[in-house]
Amino acid sequence: MDIVTSLAIVTLAALVHASFQLSVSVLTLLKSHSLGVQRSHARTLRLTSSYVAGAGVMTLLLLSLFALIFSQLFGTEAPHLVWAIACGLLAGVGIAVWAFYYRREKGTSLWIPRSFARHLSERSKATKDAAESFSLGLTTVFSELLFIAAPLIISALVLIQLPAPWQLVGIVIYTLISLMTLLSIWVLSSAGHRLSELQKWREANKHFLQFAAGGALIVLGFFVYVCKILTDVAGLA
């Protein structure tokens, strides 16, 4: 697989990651609580930016961890069986996202364990300083692992094949693109857009986002299957 194709796969996986909504929901709650207790604009900005930084750092660490594990296990080339499992995982998670991502109720409640949701909601209410907010960002990304594991795994498998400098480029690309939604909401809410407006938009478009995330996972799985397994087996590489 050449560098351009590899980075394209990483980019698509990161876009799928960006379409997941847990970290955006927590950011909305954090901002809402901060405004509700009349924290200053500067302090609210500090809290939300620390939260976004925490989410970014955890994404970067998780991708690096997966890549490290795979490179220790397989060197620079994972066996076809592992690629096939990863493609199956992408398709499986894609179908699961179509079926289960949002709970069947009003609002944007997600199918994550309720204990996680309660914990995140309580922490977003209790967060008072930047360090707590940063750790909330770390925890939120970890709580979403059920859904983001598939794009992270496929990106890690792709990255270990690349030369070291391109691996770093790939990790940076993945982290930045996966933060795109969070950064957009952060910029919009910091620029004075009403939270209710943003939340209403998310609620009105939740089925589209769900369809797009699930569909993109399936497309990605199919693309990697064709690009890697079929091409190698047919000796076209």
Next chain:
Amino acid sequence: MQHQGVVDIVKRGGARPSEGFQREKLHTSIVTACLSAGTPTGQAETIAKNVTEAVMGWLRTRPEVTSHDVRRIAAKHLNTHHPDAAYLYEHHRTIL
């Protein structure tokens, strides 16, 4: 004020024990929702006072209600004063 502590509020899902209606608790939650929606403090206090009065009027003939009912009625009245705050008030549990 006459029913404070008299009307029983059955908590969500019935998991926690019932408690008496607390005017201040409702007032604070509405002020918080208004502030979250970007309302100035004075206006938030006024809206919360009006909505709390309306909810207390509704409670006058009811000895026991659920916390969900209180939230629903408060959101309905809040919606007439500040639709954005009412949206946040009603949906804050379903954001996550």
